[in-house]
Amino acid sequence: MEMSLQASQENMDVLAFQQFLCHDPSLGIYADLFTLTEPMAAHRHDFLEMAFMIKGYGQHEDGQGCMPLLSGDVWIIPPGQWHAYPFIEEGVSIFNLLLSQDFLMAYKQVLLSTHYLDTRILYSQVASANRDKGLVPMPAHSIRLSPQGRGVIHTLLMTLAEEVRRPGGAGYAGICTGLALQIIGMIDRYSEPPVSSPGDTRSARHIPELLSALRCIEERYAEPLTLEEIARHSNYAPTYLVRKFRHHLGASPIEYLFQVRLQHACTRLKTTNHSVSAIASEVGFSDSRYFATRFRRSLGVTPSEFRVRSRDRMTNKEDNIVEA
Template identity: 35%
Template structure:
């Protein structure tokens, strides 16, 4: 039997309005088949029932993917001949059917509290398989990771906003699964950047047109150039100069589409030291020259690009 024992403190995890969410479970049944990943059900629950457990060979929801993330207490997963603990900050990711069983043991000493998401469809199964190849059946995820924040946002959309539109829920479910494939997703922190990194990225976004050097950016940020490079690599996965190039290419894309300025002038306005260098960098990111991009509105109809 599921019982409500205590409210988890979501203030540190989600902040603001999400900390006011209530426990619940929600399911969706659509009259017509959905030709893409479908959110089947979602819930935030507790159990202290020694009989609680699910076996992958006996569950009726064949073809579904189950993600169950521990908030407090601890669950167990028997998978591949091994027994895995599922403590807070970790979640199981399994596909139905499968030779596994997840359950709660009374000896664990505390009720098992979890957020669970049940998804259906071939896309869900394919993404889940890729995630397990990278992280195994028990995925460690910080409560502030992008994936868990998206999981809670999906729960809020259902429980608070009462959204039932299949496309909207599918879009969020895709985002949730894809975020688990991010490099180092298991340890990814929230995008709360250290102060020096915030100063550096703000400066480059505001002054990308200027010939800023690494030393100048580091001095503005209050750290050494070497330390700033380490911060960029560890938190953003790129060097400061790579970050700057991406911002310049983004700006160039917009100017190529929204203005009649010459290609060489746009390169100059975006901080590139020469037309040839502008063309070289632009081609590295988009696979074609600035002039080709400007003229090819069929295959490249966008006027805003985000390079991440």
């Protein structure tokens, strides 16, 4: 998808907080888990969105480029900023926490105290006379949660989702607000070292050293590549290459290598009858059990289940075409 989207932002759909099934929209909090099975076109909204990647594989796109959706990532999309999900592989489970602008203003001091949400720009653009017109979009960015933090925050998210479905009960507003603020605090506590706003491989390919590293990964993904080997092709020191990768792609070279292998594995599972262990070897995994574990952790299903679902979906599509 070309960045011509940026030039046509005025024509994009703008989702309003009031559109969601908020039984008490004055609270300014919406939370729910949903499954995305098809790409989602570029759109904007008038609220802050925190999208917690639970499982599955796809891509997220915004004004800075296209990046993989990785389990454990939290995508922060500020009010007014456009974003899209241009590619979805199977079902992608995302937990959405939406906060209205009224909520953001009510708890401004709490949010300004966070380290990783980078809310200062957001509040600096809120005009005192006309807040809605004064808001200038800040870039979307992602936060990587530690493994421990994912479990803690997931429990809080599911509890909050249950609470927002029961408006009017005793303690409703206080419990929902407390949970939302606690989730924000836990994001701050359990975020891995921050990275700059992600870009896609297009920006990285303009840097000869990164281009060499990307080509090494994309052409030799099936080989037992190490960080040191990739770094050797880039002429960067390994630690510096990791820093440059995170700056331009939002992921380390090894994380990017895994995503490339995962994409090739998905293609083979859908288009060949090769065994799972054979496919694991073909895409660069020396241990088929490790491959199956990582595959399930990323996509939420085993490689065999993925193959069955993909073929069932293809059969259903063909049947629909025949019926039409």
